[in-house]
Amino acid sequence: MNKTISADRISTNLEMNLHEIKASLGSSSDLVFKRFTLEGIQAAAVYVDGLIDRHIVHDLLFDSFFSLTFDVPSKSPLEQIKHKGLSSINVQSMSTINDIVLAILSGNTILLLQQCEEALSYETCGGEVRPVTEPSSQIVIRGPKDGFNESISTNVALVRRRIKNSNLWLETMQVGSVTHTEVAIMYLNGTAKQEIIDEVRRRLQNIDYESILESGYIENLIEEQTYTPFPTLFNTERPDTVAAHILEGRIAVFVDGTPFALVAPTTFFMFFQSAEDYYHRTDVSSGIRLLRYISLFISMFGPSIYIASITFHQEMIPTPLLLSLASQRESVPFPALVEALIMEVSFEILREAGIRMPRAIGQAVSIVGALVLGQAAVQAGIVSSAMVIVVALTGISSFTTPSFNAALSIRLLRFAVMFCSAFLGFFGIAMFSILMIAHMCGLRSFGEPYLSPLTPLRPNELKDTFVRRTFKRSSSNRRPN
């Protein structure tokens, strides 16, 4: 704990208390002290400008405090204020400077009275928050367009609006010894497994880390295995996705300050399911889901299969195609692997540039990318046009994965497979796949096997893995007859 914050109880001297609060926050200039008198008693309201909702504080000061009368002489003034005042605001009594400082930093307004050994903390947090807008990372055509924002209370409310059920329980805690970030876990009591809830809670409480700035920090700190290319926690900024997972018995973890909520336990196949799958017809959604798995295969193995077939297994390629490939490669001075690496790396650079650059110069990058790298490289004979096609197809395929962090893993693994295939051909690809699948089988997310329901095999759940289940047949929606 920070030593400058005193754990002392507050004294009866108002000025001393205020001084101590000011001192423990380093006389920060955004700290506001409002002094006034209530029925002849010296009082002060303390809050941090910017963390509070100005309208609420205004109402609190003018409508509530200034119109107060202490009409019950038997009770202390503080007690009387606590039970009057604005009824919709959460009020708490506090008696140590430490608590008060934390409350102020959470956006509360503190009321201190002369001659009182307690202070009142009003929940007035507010201030500027980004409005609820369409999620930028997981886009749907049909389906709700609201996305989480950086405020945990908004995010929790967005899910609550979708599941109006008394069993939807929420637990809040603070994580991070410096940042004191608010973290909430939400689950459907009775549906979620108790031991997983306990495990999530335990791991969150055991986090011993100074700062939590994004849910990615939490993800890294509570996941089972650090050294794996695969994400073992699902994240989303869509309230409907979170609601769907909670209804399936999973646990959502919200972190204040980020629109990305985590979902545990996670399986590999969750990353390839879009919320939209459930909003369209079964056949259409199943087809699209299968297409996504095909894209997954292409984005992982596309360049490697190409490299393997033109450097190891030429007899497998139909003769006219081989002749066409040979004629394209005739002027390329590099081995197939180098050629593929050149194109793949430049594609990754383009993609990274597309994300990081200012929006205004976006067009310039796409022109340079498409013209210089695509056409000119082929014309100059540095790469063959077949390779450009392979890389482009691979790139586009990787965009079909609805979850960005899973796509990132595939992106990384693709390079590893390329080396394997250039070294041993299809045999290398097969060896890599064996290793990868063995690794994936060993992964767990909060005790849940990562590849479930494929292994361990759960045929019933498989109906909603590679294809989308029909609503009629699912037990929860079966009509009684």
Next chain:
Amino acid sequence: MKRIVAILVLLSVCLPVTGCWNSRELTDMSIVVGMGIDSVPNSNDYSVSFQIVNAGALSAQGGAQVGMGALPIVTYSSQDNSLFGALRKASRKVPRRLFFGHIQLVVIGEEAAKKGINDLFDFMERSHEVRLSSTVLISRGTTAEEIVSIVTPLEKTPSIGISRKSRITSQVWAENADTNVKEIINDLVGPGEPIIGGIQIIGDRKLASTERNAKNAQPPSYVLINGISLMKKGKLIGWMDNHLARGVMWTRNEMKGTVMNLPCEEAGTKDVVVVVRSITKVKPSLQEGKPKFLIHIKEEGVLGETTCSDDLNNRDAMKRIQDKWAAQTKKEVAATITAAQKAESDVLGFGSFLQKSYPKQWKKLEKNWPQTFAESEYEIQVETYIRRAGMRGSSFKKQMIEAEE
């Protein structure tokens, strides 16, 4: 650590089971699409020629600078006592490693075929690179080398064009055999003789391998797929041409389609039937130790053309055409069998039918099979069905005649 070791051990176990593989860049190898095998006169050597694709000249873009205006193929040949030796010897002439995984066409020179083809195929079956699905043809009147060096219009790689030509014409015209290495080896092993299509160069043979051949609208020379080989003990002894070749296709149940001209009563007029389906069943029987073969052909076809003035709406007219067609088929097949018997060459595969139906008796007949084949009796039954008459009923000629009347 233990786990990593275990995984490495498991993976290294996989290493010996990889089969054959090798990393080869496309730019380091020459793709051989066609191979010609000639015998060298007065010696036991083979002269093997390779049709290699000049990939740079094929290119539509990019690599044009490599082979601007060059021909899409190059042919090299080399001589050695063995086929494999000749292949390796060719490395003295070819700047790149030869790659045989895509051989489309194997041409055997007529002289080499007369010496016998039995020794040619072991190499192809043994090699892991050469594919057994390559088309095999025998050159007629030219050497195999001349065939694999010809430049053809329409098809940039002549070997692919020739093997396709052989396949298509055997399907729609059926006067040649389209057989591959595997089928020929099967026939060589079995009691019958293999059938191999013939190929010849028509026109100016000197210009065949020049650019002019590909650039003229009327090429000075072209290749023609023609006839079926008549073999005896793996040696070429003659050719079955035109209708005789068609008869072979019928008897061997290889008939996919052909066109039959059937003359009408009025001179110069004919009905033309397009065969679209044909199934042949050969049923052998033994009578007092002498084999007899019942050949049953069931054909379906379409009337493709007619210059007769029959009333085709009349069922009897159609029946008459069917009968003419059946008689014609019977005649052609009989001529083929007679020719094969005369040559004592079982190109029709009768021996293998007999072997399957009478395995015990076959052992006795086997020794003297060519003579027994030449003496065996046969009976031909033909069923024909015309399914359609095309887009018209009776010919407009019939209307013309009616108008005159």
